[in-house]
Structure formats: structure tokens, C-alpha cells
Amino acid sequence: MSIGQRLEDEELSDTSLYELYSVLGERDTPFLFDQSYKLDTAHDWPTGGGNTVDRRIIGIDRTLYSQVMDNEFKATGLEPMHIINGWIQHEHVEICIVDGDNAVDTYQPGHRRALAREHEFYRFLGADIPRIEKAYWPALVACYNRPIRKPHPAMWCGPLLDNAGEHDEEILEHLQKLGVKDAFKRSKYDTHYGIGPAKCADCMNYGGKTEMEPCRIVNGLVRNDRHCDFWQNRPVTAMAKDDDDEKLSHQSVSYGEGHAPEFCRTCKYSDHKEKPKCALVMDPIEKNGWCRLWSPME
Secondary structure (H helix, E strand, O other): OOOOOOOOHHHHOOOOHHHHHHHHOOOOHHHHHHOOOEEEOOOEOOOOEEEEOOOOEEEEOHHHHHHHHOOOOHHHOOOHHHHHHHHHHHHHHHHHHHHOOOOOOOHHHHHHHHHHHHHHHHHHOOOOHHHHHHHHHHHHHHHHHOOOOOEOOOEOOHHHHOOOOHHHHHHHHHHHHOOOHHHHOEOOOOOOOEOOOOOHHHEOOEOOOOOEEEEOOEOOEEEOOOEOOOOOEHHHHHHHHHOHHHOEOOHHHOOEEOEOOEOHHHEOOEOOOOOOOEOOEOOOOOOOEEOOOOOEOO
16 A cells, blocks of 8 residues: 555556465565464554564554544445555555566566455445545545654565655655664665576675575565665675775665765775775775665674
8 A cells, every 4th residue: 555656547557466366476476475473562663564584573654544444445445444454455565576486576566466355355345446546545645745753664665666756765765764674775676686697695784594595785575585685795795895895885785874874984895094096996985975775883
């Protein structure tokens, strides 16, 4: 039910149930879908609803949840918990598809399939889909524009990062200030995350040894057999300390001024000298600089 890319005319009908279930049933995707989760209604979710990166929590914006339970959307013809149930199904399907081992690796195609699932549920209840969307769309817009004061710290930011608009960028900047880690990362869409010539498992930015782990650069969880533009071979990166040819440009890592506590001088990739050098980013860098590859010293 997230607001991202929602209510385009074609979006109400362009994704078939075949497109939904053929992906939802692929490889380990149904296993992810079968995993349990908890509902969170105590935080601000600017897209109306969402997930935590680990998929253990589905969130519904606290103000939006109160509006539903106060029956402010009775024009939908649905009971409050029917609306909530549809939103929960949407969010759960969305992240399971994006994280699952299937042909969908980015937010927008996952969102469209999740919307098909939500609408299927409402049709089962005999509801009119355009009527439902029209009834609660103004509240979703208000949620998207409302000041964020209490976000979930583990919020998955895929809906805001992929094809981010100006207001998405403003929201992400605010989420960063409030300590949402995923807001600092790059979108899977922009980094061309997917099947490629090398694997995340061999990249120094990959977070672990299992099939899915966090990445230092790409948002959400990434799979060990995927690839992105920021792939860095472990031994090559070690050699790059002395070779600018192997390093990343300032532009590609969004290099700029740092903000406490994230500076080059507190990053594990810096040599922490008076005129520092970085293992990943080409010279010059400054002690008070920052980039999206920042990682705390261990």
C-alpha cells in the first residue's frame, strides 16, 4: 500500500496474477513468504507502510493506522481490519519478491506485483478497487508529506531510494539524521543490482557468508550470487591502497562533507594520517570528508 509509484492509471490493472504468482513461487521466494513477522504501528512510515530490512516487522504508519481504526475510510466499504490486512499483504509480498531468488531485484516491479495481491484480496471481499484507492489516497499523500519524528531505525528504504524524486531525497536526508541506516545506502536500481559478471559473495562490501546479507553500499539485503556497479574484489581492493586506477571516483560514491560521527577520519578504509588516503576512493580525501562507503572502525 506504499505511496511510491501508486495510482497511475495503468497500475490498477497492468500486473496480472500470473505475473505475481509466477514470481512469488520461484525458488526460495515462497520460503521467505512463509516466514513470520510482527506488525508495528508505533512509528512513522512516510510511504504509509513498509518493512524492516530483515523482514521481521511490517510497519503501518502510526497516524494512518489510527485513521483506519477510527473508521475514517468507511467510504471504501471495508471494515478497518480488512484495510489493514490488505496493506499487510502488500508489504509482505513486496519485500519477499525483492529479496527472493527470482527475476525481480528492484522495488518498482515488486511493488506492482504486491499491489496486485492487495487488490486481489479486496476483490475477494467484493470491494470496488478504484473506490478504495480514491477513499484513502488523500491520507497516503498526507502521510508522505507529514514531518517524520519517529521512524523505525531498521526501516527498509527501497521504496524511497529506487528512482528517488526530490521529496524522496528530502525524506532520506531526514531519515539519515534520525539514524535510519538503510537511508544512507544506494538503491538497487541505481547500482544496477542483479545477475552480473561477478558475485556479491566475492565482494569486500558483502556483509557475511550466508545467501542473503546486508551490503555496505546497496540498500536492503543482497544475495550472494548477485552483482552491482560497486562490486569490489577483495584482493584487488587490498592492492588499491597504492593504486588510484582501482579506486572509485568522488562522484560515484557521493563524496562530500561529513557529519558526526561519520567522517573519513573515523572510517575503516582511511589510513588516518594527517593527509589521509582511502583504500577505496581516489585521492584527494579530507579528514572531515564522507562518502556512501563510510564504515566504522572495528
